[in-house]
Every structure is written in structure tokens, then in C-alpha cells.
Amino acid sequence: MKVARADSKTELLDLYRHMKLIRVFEEACAQQYMRGKIRGFLHLYIGEEAIAAGAIPLMQPQDYVITHYRDHGHALARGMDPNAAMAELFGRATGSSKGKGGSMHLMDGSVNMMGGYAIVGGQIPLGVGLAMACAHRGDESLVLCFIGDGALNEGEFHEGMNLAAIWNLPIVIFCENNLYGMGAPVSEVLAAKDIYKMAEPYGIPSMQIDGMDVLAVRSAMVEVYEHVRSGKGPYFVEALAYRFRGHSMSDPAEYRHKDEEALWRQRDPVPTFHAYLLGEEGVSEAELDAVDAEVDAQVEAAVEFANASPEPDISELASDIIGS
Amino acid sequence: MAEITYREAVAHALTEALDADDRVFIMGEDVGAYGGAYAVTRGMLDKYGPTRIREAPIAESVFAGAGAGAAMGGMRPVVEFMTINFSLLAIDQIVNHATKVRYMSGGQFNAPVIYRAVTGGGAGLAATHSQSLEPWYATLPGIHVVLPSTPYDALGLLREAFAKEDPVLFSEHALLYRLKGEVPDEHYTIPFGAADVKRRGADVTLVAYSRMVHVALDAAQLLAQRGVEAEVIDLRTLRPLDMETVYQSVRKTNRVAVVEEAWRTGGFAAEVAAQIQEACFDDLDGPVARVAGEDVPQPYAANLERASIPSAQKVVDTLAEVVGV
Numbered sequence: 259m260k261v262a263r264a265d266s267k268t269e270l271l272d273l274y275r276h277m278k279l280i281r282v283f284e285e286a287c288a289q290q291y292m293r294g295k296i297r298g299f300l301h302l303y304i305g306e307e308a309i310a311a312g313a314i315p316l317m318q319p320q321d322y323v324i325t326h327y328r329d330h331g332h333a334l335a336r337g338m339d340p341n342a343a344m345a346e347l348f349g350r351a352t353g354s355s356k357g358k359g360g361s362m363h364l365m366d367g368s369v370n371m372m373g374g375y376a377i378v379g380g381q382i383p384l385g386v387g388l389a390m391a392c393a394h395r396g397d398e399s400l401v402l403c404f405i406g407d408g409a410l411n412e413g414e415f416h417e418g419m420n421l422a423a424i425w426n427l428p429i430v431i432f433c434e435n436n437l438y439g440m441g442a443p444v445s446e447v448l449a450a451k452d453i454y455k456m457a458e459p460y461g462i463p464s465m466q467i468d469g470m471d472v473l474a475v476r477s478a479m480v481e482v483y484e485h486v487r488s489g490k491g492p493y494f495v496e497a498l499a500y501r502f503r504g505h506s507m508s509d510p511a512e513y514r515h516k517d518e519e520a521l522w523r524q525r526d527p528v529p530t531f532h533a534y535l536l537g538e539e540g541v542s543e544a545e546l547d548a549v550d551a552e553v554d555a556q557v558e559a560a561v562e563f564a565n566a567s568p569e570p571d572i573s574e575l576a577s578d579i580i581g582s
Numbered sequence: 583m584a585e586i587t588y589r590e591a592v593a594h595a596l597t598e599a600l601d602a603d604d605r606v607f608i609m610g611e612d613v614g615a616y617g618g619a620y621a622v623t624r625g626m627l628d629k630y631g632p633t634r635i636r637e638a639p640i641a642e643s644v645f646a647g648a649g650a651g652a653a654m655g656g657m658r659p660v661v662e663f664m665t666i667n668f669s670l671l672a673i674d675q676i677v678n679h680a681t682k683v684r685y686m687s688g689g690q691f692n693a694p695v696i697y698r699a700v701t702g703g704g705a706g707l708a709a710t711h712s713q714s715l716e717p718w719y720a721t722l723p724g725i726h727v728v729l730p731s732t733p734y735d736a737l738g739l740l741r742e743a744f745a746k747e748d749p750v751l752f753s754e755h756a757l758l759y760r761l762k763g764e765v766p767d768e769h770y771t772i773p774f775g776a777a778d779v780k781r782r783g784a785d786v787t788l789v790a791y792s793r794m795v796h797v798a799l800d801a802a803q804l805l806a807q808r809g810v811e812a813e814v815i816d817l818r819t820l821r822p823l824d825m826e827t828v829y830q831s832v833r834k835t836n837r838v839a840v841v842e843e844a845w846r847t848g849g850f851a852a853e854v855a856a857q858i859q860e861a862c863f864d865d866l867d868g869p870v871a872r873v874a875g876e877d878v879p880q881p882y883a884a885n886l887e888r889a890s891i892p893s894a895q896k897v898v899d900t901l902a903e904v905v906g907v
């Protein structure tokens with residue numbers, strides 16, 4: 259495990275807290291889905307927590323995060339209130355979008371979480387446009403735009419990389435390569451062998467990182483953000499990771515080999531980092547337990563909050579369609 | 583009062599907006615040195631420079647979406663589609679994103695981007711370059727759909743578009759750019775959702791938009807020779823849609839035809855006709871007629887092309903056949 263610069267114990271514990279919050283939140287989501295409280299598609303981020311936790315809390319308030327439909331982890335790491343997130347998943351009036359967006363479209367303007375988008379690749383043009391707004395403001399703000407490996411095959415990826423490059427825009431296009439689309443292995447549907455090298459013809463610098471290692475993600479992103487903020491234009495990152503559950507709740511993931519799953523589970527980012535903090539960083543069991551207890555309580559409270567919240571008023575059906 | 587062309591009217595509104603607000607920028611194919619495929623942005627690159635007149639690659643999806651994203655980030659983009667036919671490559675960004683963010687965010691975000699798209703046929707460009715796709719966009723909640731028929735309307739409506747907080751499809755008809763008309767020297771805007779009576783008449787109502795307003799006016803001339811006075815209503819915006827003005831006219835004339843260039847099946851005339859019969863059934867002396875583009879890909883040969891687009895004579899013939907005028 260690669261140690262990031264100047265990490266204080268508090269910072270390390272914060273990284274752990276971010277990952278753990280996502281993990282526990284997602285487990286609660288799965289449970290609430292089974293109970294029929296959450297409807298529609300539910301795509302869990304379990305297994306990929308190190309990416310959101312490593313990349314997002316480092317960002318500045320004026321920066322933007324925009325992502326795909328597997329968005330709970332990104333939203334929470336960006337600081338979205340778990341109560342508002344859970345209430346959104348429950349379709350309640352107190353949800354971040356008043357229950358109009360749901361799991362795949364978590365949006366929170368108060369933390370510049372510009373949303374989950376459920377059309378594969380669709381968020382890339384929007385992210386590029388947000389980066390144009392950043393460039394116009396000239397405040398060194400940037401956009402972190404997450405995509406799945408599946409989005410690499412959409413024209414919008416290539417159009418977006420090209421536009422970001424020719425206009426030198428402050429955007430990080432971050433590919434979470436979890437080796438599969440829904441069921442399609444990357445190797446079967448993508449001609450490129452090394453994803454990070456797909457940036458090369460666009461003249462965009464890129465790197466491949468270990469998305470299961472929160473410190474590796476974090477230290478890479480320190481560099482990436484420095485590059486982008488200094489006006490040097492876009493950056494492309496490929497993080498290797500694995501989703502531990504099916505694509506969505508309705509997918510038993512039978513297309514994956516059990517051995518492969520087991521191999522990746524050994525690298526589960528949450529317990530791995532837990533062990534690292536105990537063994538290498540002198541963090542005590544009690545300190546970690548305290549974080550766990552805090553996170554459990556937070557998620558429990560979020561579920562209670564969502565449960566107790568009213569459904570949106572029927573007048574919401576036709577509001578927020580068009581402004582003045 | 584000054585007489586200007588439809589093209590000049592559009593360019594004038596754009597220039598005003600670029601001058602007034604540094605968040606406004608234009609983005610599209612060949613909008614820079616070339617001056618726009620229909621010469622609307624001619625000279626603007628020299629005046630405003632390349633970050634305000636953004637020469638975009640031929641990549642409609644990304645620049646349409648970037649327009650929406652920049653708008654979400656506080657900018658006021660104008661995205662030019664060379665023609666509405668090419669907007670099909672960007673339809674995901676318009677349908678799934680630009681027109682959805684306000685709702686899906688529960689009102690937290692909005693995307694005030696203006697999509698300019700040249701519409702219409704009749705220029706010998708055949709099936710892929712001659713379509714009137716605005717009825718498709720008009721089915722979408724979350725967007726304003728604007729189709730000016732005169733220089734006066736183009737200027738007033740485009741000014742209004744810049745005051746809107748959501749996506750606008752501003753569709754200019756390819757054959758109207760050279761049309762001249764009077765515009766007042768004083769500043770004015772035209773609200774969306776306000777149809778305009780382009781000709782008064784008591785005997786029959788013709789409802790149209792974009793270039794078909796002129797076809798309807800020509801038809802009214804032919805009818806007048808027979809002593810039939812047609813009222814011609816220009817919808818100007820399909821969304822929001824002002825049906826009240828149409829109803830008032832129909833209650834007076836009791837006879838109505840809707841004229842549009844788009845395909846007949848599922849076209850916007852069908853929507854207008856449906857609403858008229860819902861609201862004015864007892865006022866009607868006959869069926870609500872539609873005069874629309876033929877349900878064919880637009881052909882190249884001049885005679886076939888002419889036959890595919892509504893003409894004044896066709897309006898008159900349809901009125902005789904269907905409405906009994």
C-alpha cells in the first residue's frame with residue numbers, strides 16, 4: 259500500500275469513515291430494497307468505495323462532481339446528507355430531489371453534486387460543459403466526471419475527450435473499470451487493451467491506478483488535480499476495481515467466475531484499509547470501532563428519517579418542469 | 583422602423599445578447615470564420631473572439647450536451663445545429679438530459695441553453711436535409727419550442743429566449759432567411775405562448791407556424807378572390823402553446839384547418855386539431871382539417887418535392903373537400 263503525503267491520523271480516519279459510510283449505506287439500501295422501500299433499479303457501489311473516498315473529499319467546494327447511475331458512493335463522499343439521499347431512494351418529499359430522481363439520479367446543488375445520469379455516457383458532454391463554465395469563471399475550479407468502462411464504447415466518450423482536449427478544459431474523466439458492463443466483460447466489447455492509453459491520441463495525460471487502494475487513489479488524485487488546476491487541461495484516469503454485487507439488485511452475476519470474485523474480495527478495500535490502519539498507522543481498535551458505531555448510527559438514522567418522511571405532495575407531479 | 587431580413591433579425595438578437603452578457607457564447611459547426619452555414623454568425627468571430635464564438639467539431643452530441651452542462655454551470659450558451667436533421671445525433675442530450683435536469687433534481691438545477699436549428703424543406707436537399715422535426719421536440723416537457731415566421735417575430739422571440747431559464751429550441755426556416763420585414767427601433771420582446779393573428783377574417787380559420795404561415799396567407803388571398811375571408815393564426819411557439827387565441831377564432835368562424843410542413847401522421851397539426859375538437863366541438867360546422875407534409879421522405883426532383891409540401895392551392899382544395907368552404 260502506497261502512503262500518501264502528510265496524512266495525519268485524522269485524515270486517515272476520515273478516509274476510513276468515508277468508505278465505511280458508503281459500505282454501510284449500500285448494505286442498508288440492499289435491505290430496504292428487499293423490503294420494497296426502494297423501487298426501480300438499485301446499483302450498489304459495494305467494492306468500489308476506495309475510489310469515491312480517495313478522489314472526492316480532496317476536491318474544493320466550487321468543483322463539480324458528475325457521474326453515472328452507480329452514484330450513491332460519489333454523492334456521499336461529496337458530502338451529500340445521507341438522510342436526503344436515503345429519503346430520495348425511498349421516493350419521499352424530503353429526498354434531495356423531492357423524490358423525483360431516485361437512486362440513479364442523486365443530485366445535490368449544495369455540494370455541487372451535479373448528478374447521477376442513467377444514460378451510459380450521457381454525463382460526459384454535460385461534464386465538459388460544466389468545465390467550460392469553470393474555465394469561464396477562472397477560479398481554478400474543475401470537474402470530476404466519472405464513467406464506467408461501458409461508457410468507453412459510446413461516441414460521447416470520444417467526442418468528450420476530443421472537446422476537452424481541443425479547448426483545454428479543466429476536467430478529469432475518471433473511468434471506473436470494474437471489468438464488466440452489465441454482463442459484458444470489457445475484454446469482449448472493447449478493442450483497446452489498455453484503457454488508460456485511450457487518452458493518448460487526444461493528447462490527454464492519463465494513468466492507471468489501483469481502485470481498491472484508497473491511499474493510491476488519493477495520492478494519484480492529488481497530482482491529477484494539481485495538473486488540471488494549473489491550467490494544463492484535462493486528465494484521464496483509469497481505476498481498476500470490482501463490484502462485489504450484481505450489476506443491480508436483480509442481477510445474480512452468474513456470468514462471473516466465483517474464483518475471480520473470491521480473488522477480488524480478498525482485496526476488499528474496507529477491511530484492507532482497516533487492517534492497514536491498525537497494523538501500520540498505529541490506529542487503535544477503539545478508534546476504528548468508534549467510527550463504525552458513528553457510521554452505523556448515521557445510516558440507521560437515515561433509514562428512520564426516510565421511513566418517517568411523507569411522500570411528495572401530488573402537486574409535485576407537475577412542478578419543476580419549466581421555470582419562468 | 584427599419585426593414586431587415588429574417589437572418590439579420592436573428593443575428594441582431596444574438597449580437598445584443600453577446601454584448602449584454604459575458605456568459606453568452608455561441609457554439610456550433612462552422613460558426614467561426616465560415617460565419618455559419620446560413621451566414622447568421624458572419625463577422626462575429628472577429629468581434630467576439632474564439633471563446634465566445636466557439637468553433638465546434640462535427641460532434642453534435644457533445645456540443646449539445648456541453649451547452650446544457652455549461653448552462654447548468656451558470657453560462658448562457660447558444661448551440662447552433664447546422665440543421666435540425668443533425669440534431670438527431672444529439673437527441674439523447676436534449677431529451678434525456680437538458681430537458682430533464684430541472685425535474686430530476688427537484689428544481690435544484692436548470693439548463694438555460696438555446697438550441698438554434700434550421701428546419702424545413704423545399705431547397706432541393708432531399709430526404710436527409712429537409713425535415714421538419716420540431717413536432718418531435720414539442721412533445722417534450724421541459725423545453726420551449728419556438729418557430730418564428732417573420733423578422734419581427736424572430737427578433738422579439740429570440741430576445742425572449744435569452745430571458746428563459748430552461749432549454750429553448752429556436753428553429754429558423756431555411757427558406758425564410760431572406761424574408762424582409764419591419765421592426766421597430768424601440769426594444770421589444772414577444773412572450774412565449776402568445777399566438778399572433780397575422781390576418782383577420784370571419785369565415786374560416788387557418789392555423790400555422792413557421793413558413794406555413796406564409797402559405798396560409800397566400801391561401802387567404804386565393805380565398806378572398808372568392809369572397810371568403812380567412813383568419814390566419816401564427817402559433818409562434820409550439821410549447822408553450824396558445825390555444826385560446828385559436829379557440830376564439832374558431833368560435834367566430836366555425837371552420838378551421840391546421841397547416842404544417844411536418845409529416846401528417848402524428849404531426850403537430852394532429853395535436854392542434856385534437857385540442858380544437860375537445861374545446862370547440864359545438865362551434866364547429868365541419869371537421870378540423872389538416873394540410874400537412876406528405877408522409878414521404880422528401881424527394882429531390884423539383885416537382886416531387888413541391889408535391890410533398892403544403893401549398894396555398896392545397897390549402898384551398900383541402901378546405902373545399904374536408905370543411906366545405
Ligand SMILES: Cc1ncc(C[n+]2csc(CCOP(=O)(O)OP(=O)(O)O)c2C)c(N)n1
Pocket residue numbers: 328376377378379405406407408409434436438439440505
Ligand atoms: C445508452 C444506454 N445504453 C444501455 C443502458 C443499459 N445499461 C445500464 S448500465 C449498463 C452497463 C454499464 O456498464 P459500465 O459503464 O461499465 O458501468 P458499471 O455498471 O459497471 O458501473 C447498461 C448496458 C443504458 N442505461 N444507457
Ligand SMILES: [Mg+2]
Pocket residue numbers: 406407408434435436437438439440
Ligand atoms: Mg463496468
